[in-house]
Amino acid sequence: MSSVQHYDVIIIGAGAAGLHCAWQAAAKGLKVMLVDHAKQAGKKILISGGGRCNFTNLYASPENYLSNNPHFCKSALSRYTQWDFIALVEKHGIAYHEKTLGQLFCDDSAKAIVHMLLDECAQYGAKVQLRTDIESVTYEAEQYRVQTSQGSLQAPQLVVACGGLSMPKLGATPLGYQLAEQFGHTILPVRAGLVPFTLHEQQKQAYSELSGLSLDVVATNERASFKEAMLFTHRGLSGPAMLQISSYWQPGETFYVDLLPGRDALTELQRLKQHHPRQSLRTALQQWFPKRFALTFADQQGWPDRNLADCSNALLENVASQLQNWPVKPNGTEGYRTAEVTLGGVDTDQLSSKTMASKLQPGLFFIGEVVDVTGWLGGYNFQWAWASAHACAESL
Ligand code: FDA
DSSP: OOSEEEOSEEEEOOSHHHHHHHHHHHHTTOOEEEEOSSSSSOHHHHHHHHHTOEEEETTOOGGGEEOSSTTHHHHHHHHSOHHHHHHHHHHTTOOEEEOSTTEEEESSOTHHHHHHHHHHHHHHTOEEEOSOOEEEEEEETTEEEEEETTEEEEESEEEEOOOOSSOGGGTOOSHHHHHHHHTTOOEEEEEEESOOEEOOHHHHHHHHTTTTOEEEEEEEOSSOEEEEEEEEOSSEEESHHHHHHHTTOOTTOOEEEESSTTOOHHHHHHHHHHHOTTSBHHHHHTTTSOHHHHHHHHHHHTOOOOBGGGOOHHHHHHHHHHHHSEEEOOSEEOGGGTOSEEEEEEOGGGBOTTTOBBSSSTTEEEOGGGBSOEEOTTTHHHHHHHHHHHHHHHHO
């Protein structure tokens, strides 16, 4: 226990990025040690995509990522593309399918992706040591000394692949950010991304009875726009459209939801008024929406319960405008407890975009979610983990 084990590279974090880096580094002939405090490797992979892991996206490109420096991700993404990872998946005979919008999922189980990565580690001799707490990391005489609950490790190169803060119950900790700061790096402000919204009490109560109801919408703010599903929950709003816009949202802001994408609500309402004047406004809304949504939404907006003939043009304009540009001002988000990702992180200005190496500290690398690069929903975050891991492994 007291003797020091020597390696060429120590990787902290056996998640998507750490596992993918470990086997590729070992394949180059390096002696690799991958450590993690969890009992299981790749816990987020296992839970991802509803247990089927949305492992990449056919259309992944730098435009699908948020970062203080939007150019940073370009080099790694172009040198290890979705097609490279698909080739690996196919080499392992893992069946997959495109669900929607280029999102690739395993046909059976996300376990296949973790097994694939562990098999590659085993094949090339990368050691994976779980249930290992990191007690301290120091740097002396061009060597990193990692003191763990299982003894001391030493290597001239250290890869930090500890991920972000989302889902602490799956083992997320701030260790990656702490190590970055220890070696002089700046951490750009972190916050929960791809996360459901919570609503203010009155709205929450009104809409909670719609819990489980999903509508196809376009969610927009001044920075981004997403055409996907929105889901009412007991706490507020979720579903892909909400998760996506959450990454572009700041506390206190309002964003807008088009509940009738591709339609012209005002023209259609005016036509209905002309042809079916005795139809009530609430009934008219039910041509587009489930009854319980139509009634709740009309109540919330304070629209009168009257026939279309008695609805003024101003009222119809207001109805159409609320339906196509519904302003939503959330109370907040569900936070790291349910967030899929953490925005912000290790400032890319202090990293090489070619190798993920620190510009401040020799032999130190940061890969995956700990870096200030965050993808959209849809397989983009794993693609960043694979690509940044590859860029790093190539340069070790
Ligand atoms: P990851 O979080 O995968 O790994 C970090 C590792 O470091 C963990 O194994 C952890 O135990 C370890 N660690 C942390 N602190 C430590 C400490 N103090 N000591 C030792 N080890 C420590 N993305 C996508 O593209 N498609 C998808 O389908 C999904 N789905 C999804 C669902 C859910 C519920 C979540 C929470 C997230 C997703 N994601 C996703 C996002 C994706 O999971 C995420 O971006 C990647 O896992 C990031 O990979 P990393 O390897 O950087 O971190």
